[in-house]
Every structure is written in C-alpha cells, then in structure tokens.
Amino acid sequence: MNRVIVLLKDAVDLSELKVDPSTRKPLLEGAKRRIGELDKRALEEALRIKEREGGEVCTLTVGDEGSRTPLLEALAMGADKAYIVNIGTGVWVDTLTTSILLEAAVRRLTPFDLILCGEMSLDSLSSQMGPRLAELLDLPQITYVKQLAIEGGRLKAVRDLEDADEVVQADLPAVVSVSREINEPRIPSLMSIMKARSKPIITFDIASLDVSPEIVSGEQSIEIISVEAPQVERKRIIVKGETIEESVEKLVHHLVTEGVLEVR
Amino acid sequence: MTGKGVMVYSEDKELELQLLRKGREFADKLNGPLSTVSLSREPIDADELIRYGADRVFLYKDPGFDLDIETYRAALLMAVKRASPEVILIGSTRRGRELAPRIASALGTGCMTECIELEIDERGDLLARRLVYGGSAVALERSRNRPHVATVPPRVFRRAEPSERTGEVMELGIEKPKPRTIVVERREKSRGGEALENARIIVAAGRGFRRREDLKLLEELARVLGAEIGCTRPLAADNGWLNEWIGISGHKVKPQLYIACGISGTVQHLAGIRDSQVIVSINKDESANIFQASDYGLVGDLYTILPLLTGTLRRIKGEPI
Numbered sequence: 001m002n003r004v005i006v007l008l009k010d011a012v013d014l015s016e017l018k019v020d021p022s023t024r025k026p027l028l029e030g031a032k033r034r035i036g037e038l039d040k041r042a043l044e045e046a047l048r049i050k051e052r053e054g055g056e057v058c059t060l061t062v063g064d065e066g067s068r069t070p071l072l073e074a075l076a077m078g079a080d081k082a083y084i085v086n087i088g089t090g091v092w093v094d095t096l097t098t099s100i101l102l103e104a105a106v107r108r109l110t111p112f113d114l115i116l117c118g119e120m121s122l123d124s125l126s127s128q129m130g131p132r133l134a135e136l137l138d139l140p141q142i143t144y145v146k147q148l149a150i151e152g153g154r155l156k157a158v159r160d161l162e163d164a165d166e167v168v169q170a171d172l173p174a175v176v177s178v179s180r181e182i183n184e185p186r187i188p189s190l191m192s193i194m195k196a197r198s199k200p201i202i203t204f205d206i207a208s209l210d211v212s213p214e215i216v217s218g219e220q221s222i223e224i225i226s227v228e229a230p231q232v233e234r235k236r237i238i239v240k241g242e243t244i245e246e247s248v249e250k251l252v253h254h255l256v257t258e259g260v261l262e263v264r
Numbered sequence: 265m266t267g268k269g270v271m272v273y274s275e276d277k278e279l280e281l282q283l284l285r286k287g288r289e290f291a292d293k294l295n296g297p298l299s300t301v302s303l304s305r306e307p308i309d310a311d312e313l314i315r316y317g318a319d320r321v322f323l324y325k326d327p328g329f330d331l332d333i334e335t336y337r338a339a340l341l342m343a344v345k346r347a348s349p350e351v352i353l354i355g356s357t358r359r360g361r362e363l364a365p366r367i368a369s370a371l372g373t374g375c376m377t378e379c380i381e382l383e384i385d386e387r388g389d390l391l392a393r394r395l396v397y398g399g400s401a402v403a404l405e406r407s408r409n410r411p412h413v414a415t416v417p418p419r420v421f422r423r424a425e426p427s428e429r430t431g432e433v434m435e436l437g438i439e440k441p442k443p444r445t446i447v448v449e450r451r452e453k454s455r456g457g458e459a460l461e462n463a464r465i466i467v468a469a470g471r472g473f474r475r476r477e478d479l480k481l482l483e484e485l486a487r488v489l490g491a492e493i494g495c496t497r498p499l500a501a502d503n504g505w506l507n508e509w510i511g512i513s514g515h516k517v518k519p520q521l522y523i524a525c526g527i528s529g530t531v532q533h534l535a536g537i538r539d540s541q542v543i544v545s546i547n548k549d550e551s552a553n554i555f556q557a558s559d560y561g562l563v564g565d566l567y568t569i570l571p572l573l574t575g576t577l578r579r580i581k582g583e584p585i
Contacts, residue, residue, distance in 0.1 A: 014398045014531065026401050095365070096374050096409075122398045122532070125512070126377050128365035135369040140444035141333055143362045156448075161358050167449035174444075180513075181501045221374030221409035225391075229401040234543065235559040238550075244564055248572040251544065252580070254560055260521040260542045261577075262465065262490055 001055035001150070004046040005109055006079065007102060007117035007129055010063040010070050011036045014122055019229040026229055034070045038118025040077070042178050044185040045148055046116050047078045053150055055113065056080045060105055062098050064089045068201050075196035076188035082201045083109070085209070087216050094222040095124075097215050099132035104209040106137065112173055114155075119144055119177045130177030140170040146181040268348050269296025269319075273340060274355025275303065275331075281316050281423040283353045283416060286382060288317035288424065290351055293384055299347045303331065303339045314431035317424055321433045322346065334441040336363050341370055342436055349411055351390060353382075356415035368413040375413040376405050380420055390414060399512040399535020417516070419461065454507055463492035465521045466540075468510060470496045470533075472526015472547060472566050476505045481570040482525060488577045491523075496533050511536040525566045529554030546570070 013032040020027055035043075046057045059074045059082045061067050066089060071082040085101045087093060093101070106115065115137075120127035134141030140155075146165075147158035155174055159166045160181070188196070206213050239254065241247040255261045270291045272283035284300060291298035297319040302308040310321040322343040340363065344352065354364040356378055368375035379392040380402075390412035396403045407414070460466065467486050469479060479493070486493050493506070494517065500509035510517055512532045518539035525546045527533060534557050537543060545558040548565050555561040562569055 012397065014400070017397060017400070019401075026397055094374055096368065096372070099365075099369060124396055125394070125399070126365075126375075127361055128368075128375060128377065131362050131365040132369040135337075135366040141362065141366070142445060144358055162453075164453055165451040166447050167451075168445045168447050170445040180497070219408065221407065222376060223406040223408065225404040225406055227396060227401050227403045229397075234557055236556065236561070237559065238555065238561045238563060240563075244568060245572060247562055247564070248569060248576055251560055251562055252573070252576050255521065255542070255544070256580075258521075258542050258559075260465070261580075 001049065001053035001113055003055060003109060003112040004049055004057050004114045004116060005106060005112050006039070006043045006046045006057060006059045006074075007115065007133075008035050008039045008043065008059045008061045008071070008074055008082075009118075009121045009123075010061050010067040011039075011121050011123045024228045024231060026227055028227075033066070035073055036118060036121050036123070038120065038122065038178065038180060040074075040185040041180065041182050042116040042118050043074055043077055043079060044183045045178055046114070047186070048183070049114070049148075049150060050078075058083060058109060058112075060102060060109070061085070062087060062093070062101050064091070065203075071201060072193075072196050073188070075199040075201075076193045077186055078188075078192065079199075081199065083204060084201065085204045085206070087206065091216065092220070092224075093216055094220040095126050095128040095132065096221050099129060099136060100211055100215055101206075101209065102129065102133060103136040104211045105204050106133070107210070108204065114173060115139070115175045117175075117177050119179050127177075130175050134175040137175070140174040142168055142170060142174060143177045145176050145178045148176060148178070148182065268350045269294060269298060270351045270353070271299045271301065271344060271347055271349035272353045272355075273301045273343075273360075274357065275336070275359055276355050276357050276418070278423070279355035279357065279360075279416075279418050280313070282418065282421045283355060284313065284317040285424040286416070286421045287351075287353055290384055291319070294350060294388070296350070297347070299343065299349060301340055301343045303336065310433045312426070314429055314433075315426035317429075319431045320347065321431065323433055323435050324438065325435060332443060332445055332447070333359075333362060333366070334444055335438070337366050337370070338438050338441050339436070340367055342438060344371070344411070346434070346436075350388065351384070351412045352414070354413070354415045356417040360415055364413055364415045371411060371413070373409045373411060373413055374407050375415070376407055377415045379414045379416050382414060382416070395512065395535055398531040399538075400531040459492050460494050460508060460510065460515050460517055463517065463519050465489050465491035465523075466494050466510075466517055466519045467491045467523045467525065468494040468496070468527060468537075469499055469505075469525055470527030471498055473499070476503070478567070479505060481567070481574075485523070485570055485574045485577075488574055488581065488583070489521075489523075491521075492519075496527055496530075524554055524558070525570065527554050528552050529557055
C-alpha cells in the first residue's frame with residue numbers, strides 16, 4: 001500500500017456553537033474549531049488500513065495557520081503527516097474552489113492509493129468533496145461507505161443507499177467517502193498526544209500549487225448571504241402532577257386540547 | 265422561447281415530477297425551455313413528463329446495462345451539452361447527491377445541496393435556503409456562475425397538476441463508459457421511510473431504550489394512537505433495531521404529533537422533526553436538550569410512563585386496558 005490521503009475539514013465545533021439570542025445568528029467568530037465527526041471516521045479507517053496493509057497516512061486540509069491546532073488531534077490519532085493548503089486567515093472559499101485546491105495538493109502527494117473523506121461535514125452539510133475530487137482526478141468514486149476492505153489489491157466496499165446496500169469493487173487509486181457507521185474512531189492516548197507535537201505539519205501556499213491565485217482571491221461561485229438559527233417556537237411546558245399517573249393524565253389532557261389526538 | 269432554460273433530473277420518478285413544477289416556474293421566468301432527462305431501467309412515459317410541465321425530454325431508452333455513477337454522469341452531461349441550461353435541478357436522493365457535485369465540477373461551477381427554498385432574482389442568480397451547522401441554522405446562499413446547480417430533497421415542492429400540452433422527445437444514446445466500480449451484490453432494503461414522512465402521528469425511540477424487545481412498549485402506544493414508529497440514528501444504524509431513522513441524515517418528518525421517548529435531542533435529530541406541529545418528550549434526564557425543543561415534556565422513566573400513557577389512551581378510546 002502506498003499513501004492514503006484523508007481529507008479533513010477544519011470545521012466549527014458544533015457542540016460548542018452558540019447563537020446570539022438577539023440576532024439569532026450563530027457566533028462564528030472565535031468559535032472553537034475541530035475535526036468533524038465523520039472526518040475522524042475517515043481517518044480511523046485509513047489508520048486501520050495502514051495497520052493491515054502498511055503505507056503511510058497523510059491528512060490534507062484547506063485552512064490557515066490556525067488549522068494546526070485541530071490537526072494535532074489527527075496526528076495524535078496516528079496520522080503520519082498533516083498537510084495544510086494555506087488560504088490565509090479569515091478567507092472563505094466555496095466548494096468549487098476548495099475542490100480545485102485539494103486536487104492541486106493531491107497531485108503534489110502522488111503516488112497515493114486511496115483518498116478517504118467523510119460523506120459530509122456537519123457544519124456546511126454539503127457532501128461535495130468526494131464526488132468533486134473523483135471528477136477532477138478522474139478516479140473511481142465510492143460514496144456512503146459503511147464497510148471497507150482491500151482484497152487482492154482491489155477495494156471492496158459496502159455502500160448504504162436508500163433502497164439497498166450495494167457491495168462494490170474498484171481498482172486503486174480511488175476516492176471513498178464514508179458514513180458514520182463505518183467505525184468508532186479511537187481516542188488518542190496521552191503518550192500519542194505528546195508524540196503528535198513532533199510530527200510534521202506541512203503547509204502549501206497557494207503560489208506553490210498549480211492553480212491561479214485568483215480562484216481564492218476572486219469572487220466565489222457561491223456566496224453565503226446570511227446564516228440564521230430560526231427561533232424554535234415551542235411551548236416548553238414541563239407537565240408535572242403529584243404522581244406520575246397524574247402527570248400522564250395532564251399530558252393527555254393537553255394533547256386533547258391541542259386537537260392532535262385521533263382518539264375520541 | 266429565447267433563453268437557455270432549465271433542466272431537471274432525478275432517477276426517482278415522483279421527485280422528478282416535483283422538480284418539474286419548480287422547473288416550469290423558473291423556465292417561464294427565464295423565458296426558456298424546460299428540459300428533463302429520463303434514464304431508467306424501468307419503462308418511461310415521456311408524454312407524462314410533458315404533461316407535468318416539460319418542453320423537452322431527453323430520453324435514454326433501455327440502456328441495457330446497470331447504471332453506475334459514470335453512466336449517470338455521462339448521460340446527464342450529454343443532455344446538458346444539448347440544452348445548455350442556465351439552471352440544473354437534481355433530486356436529492358443519495359444517487360442525486362453524488363451526481364450533482366460531479367456535474368458541477370465537470371462544468372466548472374458551484375453547487376448548492378439540499379435546498380429547501382429556491383428562487384431566481386432579477387440578475388438571474390439562483391438564491392437558495394439550506395440547512396447548515398448540523399441542521400441548527402439556515403443559510404441563504406447565492407449562486408452566481410452559470411449554470412446554477414442545486415439539489416432538492418423530496419417533498420420540498422409538490423408536483424403540478426398534469427395538463428395536456430405538447431413537447432418534444434429527443435432520444436439520445438450513450439456508450440457505456442468503462443466501468444470504474446462493479447456492483448457485485450445488491451441487498452434490497454425495505455423502505456419504511458415513506459410511511460414516516462406521511463405520518464400524522466409518530467412515536468419515536470432513542471437510546472433510553474435498553475433492549476430491542478423493549479420497543480414493544482412503543483408498539484403498544486403506536487397501536488392505540490394509530491402512529492408510525494421512528495427512532496434516532498444510533499438505534500437504526502448502529503443497533504439495527506429499525507431500518508429507518510429520523511434526522512438530518514435520515515427522514516425529515518412533519519406529523520401533527522411527535523412523541524420522543526428516551527431521546528436526548530441532538531441538533532441532527534431535531535433538524536428532522538422541526539416541522540412537527542406538537543412535540544412531546546419523555547426523558548428521565550431533566551436537563552436533556554429535547555425538552556428545549558418540545559411543547560410538552562414529561563420527566564421520568566419511559567419504562568414507567570409508556571404503559572401508563574398507553575393505558576390512559578385506551579381508556580379514553582373505550583378499549584379494554
């Protein structure tokens with residue numbers, strides 16, 4: 001096995017994201033950033049492949065110098081090297097630009113056997129990187145993967161579609177996006193967290209890649225006009241009686257009053 | 265018809281009909297034709313697509329081989345080349361979600377996925393609202409490049425009323441691209457999702473249920489309410505207790521009554537139930553997030569409460585307890 005490249009997004013940590021109560025806008029500035037849950041599973045799968053087949057695991061992120069902190073977690077989990085395409089602090093690029101930057105960086109990391117990513121990032125929920133990279137790199141594309149094996153130098157994967165599970169085979173190299181069921185990511189030991197600090201984090205500047213700098217500095221094809229967390233208009237009534245039986249009676253009374261029960 | 269028009273596509277027929285409605289609106293606004301692509305192993309009634317609003321149907325008749333992503337891609341790109349649409353709407357099934365970004369990359373353009381509202385502004389830009397941040401927020405986005413590519417989930421738009429209209433059917437042929445992936449096995453799954461998405465009442469289980477057998481408590485409640493049974497992702501995807509789950513990555517439901525039992529209330533799950541009329545939650549942890557998103561909350565052990573609730577409802581119905 002050659003190199004396995006894992007695409008990691010430097011994403012907003014959803015568990016700590018707060019909303020400004022007056023504007024209903026998420027407070028993104030200064031929000032903690034970390035590697036997303038699905039991306040971690042892609043990395044875990046790469047580490048398991050390395051344990052069986054050898055090779056090295058590199059991670060690749062479009063971000064800035066600040067991405068080093070979240071990437072330490074990936075290195076602590078066991079990645080050998082982390083690569084950052086540095087677009088500069090506070091710069092936002094859309095999925096089209098991100099995919100072009102990743103493609104250019106992946107070409108610098110040739111030869112590789114496999115590109116792994118999460119099926120979507122939970123912050124932007126786009127689920128575009130796997131398919132876009134397969135298109136740009138002209139590689140086999142396998143999405144929604146919940147089981148992955150390498151047999152006789154070929155990939156064998158189980159994909160989770162709405163109406164069926166598909167067992168598919170493909171030659172390497174390929175682009176695989178994983179779903180949440182594929183594994184349970186490891187929690188790094190204190191020792192591996194210490195060791196991570198001496199592992200290499202390598203930065204690609206835009207100028208060093210085979211792309212036009214205007215794709216980052218210029219107008220993006222998609223613009224985010226606004227983001228708002230809609231007010232959830234819920235009554236938030238905690239139903240409470242003297243006994244649990246009475247609480248249940250009260251609840252049923254509320255539901256009858258709401259007219260949502262179909263029992264007469 | 266002078267403009268370049270609109271193209272819609274989904275391999276799911278019902279979703280394709282839903283897209284035709286929005287596509288028709290956009291085509292009229294852009295003063296161009298509405299095209300649709302039909303590519304399926306099942307027989308296709310091109311006239312039906314025309315009755316539902318299409319001006320042009322690009323028809324791939326009986327491709328005679330299994331359809332993989334490469335074939336869908338090649339077929340759609342060929343139709344796009346013929347029609348050069350300004351807007352491409354693709355149905356957001358899992359197959360559609362892996363197809364749309366590929367098409368967008370092949371055309372060098374942006375892509376907005378899972379759009380829950382779409383409109384074209386005076387500049388001809390496509391504006392969309394879509395869920396972000398795990399489903400806890402809604403983003404308003406603008407697509408500037410042409411063509412615009414967007415994916416739309418089922419049931420965002422209703423299908424139009426069919427009418428007698430005329431249109432053009434163009435048969436296209438493709439050679440099967442060299443297969444990059446081979447499907448060696450297909451394990452069909454039962455689809456309970458439709459029942460969930462149309463349900464008037466849903467009772468749903470979360471990790472508060474300790475064993476699969478305990479779902480019987482929920483089944484009894486469902487029976488007396490005439491409800492469908494749903495669950496959170498871990499119960500379906502990890503435990504395999506049920507086939508379908510409710511949430512941002514599963515089914516989005518809109519019942520008049522949603523009863524969440526032993527569900528903590530992650531943002532991903534809440535995004536799937538936000539359109540419910542009344543939400544009731546039962547959880548023994550009084551600080552559970554689900555209570556913040558509920559109309560009525562009952563703090564307590566579902567193992568005690570569910571039999572009581574079922575019994576009370578039976579009494580109201582006059583059924584034997």
